[in-house]
Amino acid sequence: MIRVQDLSKSYKRGGETLxxxxxxxxxxxxxxxxxxxxxxxxxxxxxxxxxxxxxRPDAGELFVAGEDLGKISGAILAQWRADNVGFVxxxxxxxxxxxxxxxxxxxxxxxxxxxxxRRAHALHALELVGMQDRAHHRPKQLSGGQEQRVAIARxxxxxxxxxxxxxxxxxxxxxxxxxxxxxxxQLHRDLxxxxxxxxxxxxxxxxxxxxxxxxxxxxxxxxxxxxxxxAGD
Amino acid sequence: MLRLVVRNxxxxxxxxxxxxxxxxxxxxxxxxLRTLVTTLEAGTQAAKxxxxxxxxxxxxxxxxxLAYEAKIDAVEGVExxxxxxxxxxxxxxxxxxxxxxxxxxxxxxxxxxxVVIVAGSRAGFLANRIGCLVGKAxxxxxxxxxxxxxxxxxxxxxxxxxxxxxxxxxxxxEVTEPVWDDRTFFFHWDYFEKTMEATTTGxxxxxxxxxxxxxxxxxxPVMAAIDQLFEHGPQRxxxxxxxxFQAQFVSMMGNIPFFVAAIGGGVLLAIFLACVNTMIMxxxxxTRDIGIMxxxxxxDRSMFGLLTLQSMTLCVTGGLLGIGLAxxxxxxxxxGMGSFFPGFAITAGxxxxxIALTLGIGVLAGIVPAWQASRLRCVxxxxxxx
Numbered sequence: 002m003i004r005v006q007d008l009s010k011s012y013k014r015g016g017e018t019l020x021x022x023x024x025x026x027x028x029x030x031x032x033x034x035x036x037x038x039x040x041x042x043x044x045x046x047x048x049x050x051x052x053x054x055x056x057r058p059d060a061g062e063l064f065v066a067g068e069d070l071g072k073i074s075g076a077i078l079a080q081w082r083a084d085n086v087g088f089v090x091x092x093x094x095x096x097x098x099x100x101x102x103x104x105x106x107x108x109x110x111x112x113x114x115x116x117x118x119r120r121a122h123a124l125h126a127l128e129l130v131g132m133q134d135r136a137h138h139r140p141k142q143l144s145g146g147q148e149q150r151v152a153i154a155r156x157x158x159x160x161x162x163x164x165x166x167x168x169x170x171x172x173x174x175x176x177x178x179x180x181x182x183x184x185x186x187q188l189h190r191d192l193x194x195x196x197x198x199x200x201x202x203x204x205x206x207x208x209x210x211x212x213x214x215x216x217x218x219x220x221x222x223x224x225x226x227x228x229x230x231x232a233g234d
Numbered sequence: 235m236l237r238l239v240v241r242n243x244x245x246x247x248x249x250x251x252x253x254x255x256x257x258x259x260x261x262x263x264x265x266x267l268r269t270l271v272t273t274l275e276a277g278t279q280a281a282k283x284x285x286x287x288x289x290x291x292x293x294x295x296x297x298x299x300l301a302y303e304a305k306i307d308a309v310e311g312v313e314x315x316x317x318x319x320x321x322x323x324x325x326x327x328x329x330x331x332x333x334x335x336x337x338x339x340x341x342x343x344x345x346x347x348x349v350v351i352v353a354g355s356r357a358g359f360l361a362n363r364i365g366c367l368v369g370k371a372x373x374x375x376x377x378x379x380x381x382x383x384x385x386x387x388x389x390x391x392x393x394x395x396x397x398x399x400x401x402x403x404x405x406x407x408e409v410t411e412p413v414w415d416d417r418t419f420f421f422h423w424d425y426f427e428k429t430m431e432a433t434t435t436g437x438x439x440x441x442x443x444x445x446x447x448x449x450x451x452x453x454x455p456v457m458a459a460i461d462q463l464f465e466h467g468p469q470r471x472x473x474x475x476x477x478x479f480q481a482q483f484v485s486m487m488g489n490i491p492f493f494v495a496a497i498g499g500g501v502l503l504a505i506f507l508a509c510v511n512t513m514i515m516x517x518x519x520x521t522r523d524i525g526i527m528x529x530x531x532x533x534d535r536s537m538f539g540l541l542t543l544q545s546m547t548l549c550v551t552g553g554l555l556g557i558g559l560a561x562x563x564x565x566x567x568x569x570g571m572g573s574f575f576p577g578f579a580i581t582a583g584x585x586x587x588x589i590a591l592t593l594g595i596g597v598l599a600g601i602v603p604a605w606q607a608s609r610l611r612c613v614x615x616x617x618x619x620x
Contacts, residue, residue, distance in 0.1 A: 055529055056613045076533045083531020090616070094526045098241035108530045110235065155530075 002031035008061035023218035034196045036206035039215035045199045087156030091168035093148040095140040102136040126154035146177025166198040257552025260505040265560035267494040287479035288443040291470035297439030311451035316341040319441040323386035334419040336426035354380040354405035365404035369416030412577030509599035517603030525615025538608035545600025553592025
């Protein structure tokens with residue numbers, strides 16, 4: 002599903018070149034739930050952005066869902082994102098002027114679905130995350146946990162193969178964080194999604210099946226979580 | 235997408251309302267100012283090519299001797315001549331002022347087929363020595379009906395006893411071309427002349443002569459011949475085509491087209507910059523949303539379209555409201571302008587120019603922020619909110 006080979010990425014900050022990923026090699030299986038951990042600056046979010054097609058690598062190969070992302074750009078890459086990836090961000094990133102239902106239906110405007118079909122799909126996604134009764138609320142009328150659940154509904158509404166979550170519980174209290182993690186586990190289990198979740202929280206990471214440790218832009222190790230070992234995954 | 239556009243615009247209601255409001259005012263002003271120019275030009279364009287005006291070479295306000303009429307009539311190429319004298323009286327009080335002219339009634343109506351009698355009759359007007367013709371708008375304003383007696387208090391041509399001049403309404407006219415407006419009052423030269431002869435002032439002079447040339451006659455030699463005729467006085471004359479005579483009034487007001495274009499252009503430029511500012515602010519506030527949408531799979535081009543559509547919606551709303559308001563206000567403004575701008579009407583050309591400018595402002599105001607939005611890198615846009 003995800004194959005990374007000699008992947009490098011650096012940024013220029015104040016005239017200085019900062020190497021974030023330095024010849025990273027990594028393989029991830031389809032349908033598996035990965036937690037991505039590592040100290041700040043280890044390249045977790047950069048890797049997530051590259052895997053999601055939000056950014057382009059400087060060197061190396063990056064195959065995701067059968068596509069070499071280093072070789073596509075512009076409108077083709079945008080379409081690839083729409084077809085294959087759902088994003089969940091730390092700051093929720095809902096469009097503030099749209100209702101929960103409209104936010105969830107937004108990615109569907111890129112599909113050939115009719116308006117009523119889009120609405121039905123969006124309502125179903127909201128139902129999946131237990132937010133159907135908040136469909137007509139604007140983001141500012143929702144709690145942080147509720148906003149993140151709506152964001153998760155938006156991430157799955159187009160039925161993508163991969164869900165990329167960047168610190169999805171970072172801005173939430175413990176209860177809300179637990180609910181969001183439960184939801185991600187449920188989506189992985191019921192919908193067979195490949196999930197890649199960046200987190201600093203070891204408890205959150207343990208909800209995944211595997212933990213990928215990054216250090217200074219390189220792969221540290223990959224370990225299966227106790228949950229996966231217990232389940233025989 | 236349209237819903238998102240509308241929601242983004244209504245997110246800052248006051249800012250959007252102020253921008254729309256400024257566009258309403260700008261397009262309203264543009265339509266009205268340009269209509270002043272087109273109205274003035276329409277009078278010139280409607281002028282007939284076979285009519286000449288003969289006035290004093292010194293000034294329009296200097297009269298010509300009555301005896302000039304016979305000499306002008308005798309010039310080769312002249313078919314008929316009509317005396318015209320500005321009367322300058324008022325009705326009831328000095329505020330009730332409108333244009334009045336003593337004319338050779340029969341000749342005047344022959345020369346001006348654009349003046350069509352719609353109530354009363356030409357025969358009635360010609361048969362009644364104190365008969366008068368008034369424009370439809372003027373009759374409506376004072377609720378005059380055929381047969382009404384209309385006393386006018388003279389300011390320039392007073393009777394010795396200071397009494398009012400009496401007239402009887404014999405005809406109400408409309409105009410098919412804006413050579414005259416429909417707020418003017420015409421009466422018989424004979425009545426004017428005989429009445430003045432009975433006063434200590436004596437026989438009146440003539441303000442201007444309108445000359446109709448024979449069909450096919452070359453006007454240049456006719457004008458030259460008339461001017462040459464009175465070269466040695468007692469009063470030198472200046473002959474012009476009717477179009478030039480009308481244009482003279484326009485030029486008397488200064489270079490109105492330039493003045494109006496300068497004001498209109500300045501207003502539009504200011505509004506354009508205000509719209510650009512509004513759109514740049516809106517786009518900056520939406521950086522995060524643009525990043526999110528790009529992450530969801532929206533293309534750079536669709537982001538360009540979103541911002542352009544937003545700008546167009548804002549500008550078209552304001553622009554069309556301004557044009558619509560100008561069209562709605564047109565009858566009131568025309569009424570208020572009275573005789574100064576006869577035939578004041580917003581032309582299709584002015585309306586279309588307004589629409590074109592509205593669309594132009596919409597596109598140009600949106601193009602910079604739209605281009606910036608399309609160039610924005612997704613990761614940077616998402617990072618900017620953190």
